[in-house]
Amino acid sequence: MTSTDVTKDAEDSGPGGYAAARLRLLTEGARSGPPRRAALAELTDEWLAGLFAAGAGTLRGVSLVAVGGYGRGELSPRSDLDLLLLHDGGDDEAVAALADRLWYPVWDLGLALDHSVRTPAEARKTAGEDLKVQLGLLDARHLAGDLGLTASLRTTVLADWRNQAPKRLPELRDLCAERAERQGELQFLLEPDLKEARGGLRDATALRAVAASWLADAPREGLAAARRRLLDVRDALHLATGRATDRLALQEQDQVAAELGLLDADALLRQVYEAARVISYAGDVTWREVGRVLRARSVRPRLRALLGGGKPVPERSPLAEGVVEQDGEVVLARTARPERDPVLPLRAAAAAAQAGLPLSRHAVRHLAATGGPLPVPWPAEAREQLVTLLGSGRPTVQVWEALEAERLITRLLPDWERVRCRPQRNAVHVWTVDRHLIETAVRAAGFARRVHRPDLLLVAALLHDIGKGWPGDHSVAGETIARDVAARIGFDRADAAVLATLVRHHLLLVETATRRDLDDPATVRAVAESVGTEGTLELLHALTEADALATGPAAWSSWRGSLVADLVKRVSSVLAGDPPAEPEADAPTAEQERLAVEAFRTGGPVLALRAQTEPPAGPVPSADPEPLGVELLIAVPDQPGVLPAVAGVLAVHRLTVRTAELRSLPLPDGVDGSVLLLDWRVAAEYGSLPQATRLRADLVRALDGTLDIAARLAERDAAYPRRRGVAPPPPRVTVAPAASRLATVIEVRAQDAPGLLFRLGRALDGAGVRVRSAHVSTLGANAVDAFYVTGGGGAPLPVEEAASVARGLEEVLRA
Structure with missing residues (x-):
């Protein structure tokens, strides 16, 4: 079906015909991308023009105008219709009636509508007061009615925008920066907002507005293709979800990838990141150019006066061989010959990073176009310049991105291509693989004085x-x-x-x-x-x-x-x-002895909480001021179920366990049995720690069976709505061979959840093994716990028994 056929169906059948034609257009498998968006805009134009003609009758001095994304013809399946009913102020009552004839059919079809009714003077005044309104009017497109009225408004708005550019462009730049701070960078997010995040569709629209000001222009290479790619992804997202959303959530990524004919969600994200990177870099270059032009305008009259009316000559300061600073950027010297100097790209990049200045886009493009390959192995200077670039700290990032924009990095390091824009399916990581590597170098630069090499x-x-x-x-x-x-x-x-x-x-x-x-x-x-x-x-x-x-x-x-x-x-x-000393059973401390004696005397658990404020001696990293946690000492008469009981009570009280050591202390001579001593490090998940008396009371109930920990945890879990998302990978339990001569080490990798240690402790207790120590590590949603276990006699488990225990734990976690 052609777009003419679709439009004819819409004209023949009114709103119902438009809805049917729209549905057919959106479900045509052969048409997608720009052709479908253009056809959808054309179809909608014809329908709205028909509504306008039927409602306006003989009314004059009125026009219907598409603005914003609809004005640009970028209609995704669930896009809003941004409409302005423009009138000359002649007959307000008739204009209001016409507005009703236009808006209500749109609402009746369930389409989102952003509408306004204004005179040209009102539109111009509102645009002057509201930057977002002015940006929308820059893309105004006539749909129906008085063409002269629309053309006059477009001319006026564009003239205002160009005249006010020195004031409004900094305002637009701040708006983009504020949005980036709020939404993050599209090129690094696992669930990005295609429109609002930095490098998204709004930034691409902002670059169009800068170009319309005639003050500066964005780099055009690849920009249109990047914008088109994000629009294609948004189209597929709307079709996959049936909703007007710009958030590319994890659970929709595979379906969106399939809609676009891509291999999988990783291939989709990589394309999204590539597009966002192009837009972000274009934004960086453009806003620097805007700043340079505005600075030049502010100082030009003074310079001309000082020079007697002559044209000012930009000052150039040498930074390195073939590299100079000019007007706040690093550029190539006039004598530089990239074709004869293969080290020049690294020398220029190192000089820019050391100076904390951006590397000129024109310089990078010239290096990419004319520079020759480095000999293998590299000359010493090239290696030294690479190290200097990596050791420059935070300025390294913007310089590296400039080299990336022209693919100079992959020319220098071909293996880089495989990690470029590669997503990391791990919520702990905040960067793509390539950016994480650069961020690591930035962090490492701060430790350069700490190492010999x-x-x-x-x-x-x-x-x-x-x-x-x-x-x-x-x-x-x-x-x-x-x-x-x-x-x-x-x-x-x-x-x-x-x-x-x-x-x-x-x-x-x-x-x-x-x-x-x-x-x-x-x-x-x-x-x-x-x-x-x-x-x-x-x-x-x-x-x-x-x-x-x-x-x-x-x-x-x-x-x-x-x-x-x-x-x-x-x-x-x-x-x-110095060989490591063989561990000996440490004599209990005075506090441990006191707790053990009291546990023996009372026949129940006794515990104490003590803050850990002093780190061990040595160069402890101090970037994170997080406290070391709290030491929890518990003494309890040895009996089955102690580990799951303690772990369960701590989970109920929202305490995170970091390490857990368990040892048995013999009772006084002549008394059968022993006291189990637990020395754990814990931290409060929220707020402050609970009182020791409350922990003890719940522990007593857990040990005597009157506190149903499993039910309490299940009840708490059910109180929180589950977020839809991709299913986590299955748990994996392994035995670490030769990890210890003293115990068998069983390592558990699973999705973290409240009460996970309780469930594991209960399963280990049921398997009849003793836990000597537990080492708990949580990274994002993933828990990696290691248990040192022994048999009843205190020796490591036989190989077959250890494997059986591991299988049992895995079955418990899968259940």
Whole structure:
């Protein structure tokens, strides 16, 4: 069916015919993208023009005008109709009647309508008072009625916009910045708002408005295609959801991808991120140009007076060989020859980052067009300039993005293409893979004085997740890539081996510190064997913190930092030649003895809460002021069900468990049995900690069976509405071989949920094993818990029994 056929059906059948024709148009599989949007706008134009003609009769001095997105002809399936009924003020009563004849049929069809009725003077006045109204009028398009009235308004509005540009463009820039602060950056969000986020459709519209001012213009290469891609995604989103939404939620991404003929949701997000990156970079360049023009206008009269009417010459200050600063940007010197100087792109980028200045778009384009490839291996200067660029801190980001815009990064580092704009399906990460790598380098630059080889630290930061572009374990793949890249950019074999080790084990310290028993000699020996040297350990410690800080707020805390620092101290001692001491049963402290005696005397649980304020000695990262938590000491006569009872009570009171150690203390001579001592680190999920007396009372009830913890947790869970979303991956329970000689280590990976530790503790208790310690780690929605368990005699479990316990835990979590 052609657009002419659709329009004819709409004209023949009135509103009902329009609705039917609209439905057919939206369900035509062969037509999508710009052709469908144009056809939908044409169909709607004809329908509204028919309504106007029927309602206006002989009325003169009235016109119907499409504004905003409808004015641009960008009608998505659920877009609003932005309409202005323009009149010359001659017959208000007749105009009001005409408005009713127009608006009510639109509402009757369930279409969203943004409407106004104004004279040209009123429209002009409102535009002067409301920037958003003025932006909408810049796209005004005549639909029906008095064409001269519409043309006159368009001319006036455009003239006002151009005359007021020095005042209104800064206002528009602030509006864009405020929206970006509120909505985030489209190119990094897992559930982006295609319209409101930075780099979205509103920013693309703002760039059109800047161009209409004639004051400055946006870079045009790729901008129209990026805008079109976002509009196509919004169309598919409207069809998939049946709603007027711009939020690309997780649960709709696969369906939207299928609608667009893409492989999967990751392919969809990558295209969205690419488009957003083009628009964001165009915005950065455009707003810098606007600022430069406005500054020039403000100083030009004074300069001309000083120069006797002559034209001012821009001042150029040298920054490096072939690189100068001009008018607040870094540009190429007139004598620069990129075709003869392959190091020039890195030298210019390093100079810009060191100066904290943007790299001129024209300079980057010239380098991309004329620069030659670097020899392999790189000359020493090229490697040094790369390290300087990475070590410049926050200014590195804008310079790197400028190089990315012209694909210079992938020319320098071909492996970068696989991580470019790659989404991370993990709520802990706030950046795409490529931006996370740059953010890690920015963080690592702050630790350059802490290590002996800052160049290796910075390059490792850039490469630590480079394996995420390949299938399998990204650390394993990344090790090979890092070794190859290191050789290509000119590091010797020894340095390349260190970089490969850093990439292979960049998660080793934080995972070991939070999931393993640091008092177990096997833990410290395993880390020492993997790291190899004290110099590598020093670099790995700094890389661990930089990586976590660049991941997101949930990935690092004072608690994690203190555990990592403790592990580094122990491993450093082993690498220096001091073997880890075999653990001995520590004598109970005076407080532990007091609690044990009181538990024996009362026959019930006794507990104490103590704030942890002093971190262990050593270089503890301090970027996050989060307290280390609270120590919870519990003594209770040894009996079945203690672990799930304590874990359940803490979950009911919204306490997060970080570590849990359990030990048995013998009772006085002549008394059978023992007291179980639990030494746990906990933190309040919300607000302050509950009183110890309340915890004890609930623990007593949990142990005697009068407190149904499972029911309490289920009731609380049911009180919160579940958010629709993609199903989490299934839980996975494994036995870590050779992780300890003292116990069997069972590692659980599952979706975090209230009472998870309670359920695991109950399952372990039911399996008849004893938990020596538990190490709990939560990253976003994912829990990774490690349990050190033994049999009744205190020895590690036989292999078959350990596997059976792991299978049982997995079945409990899947239920």
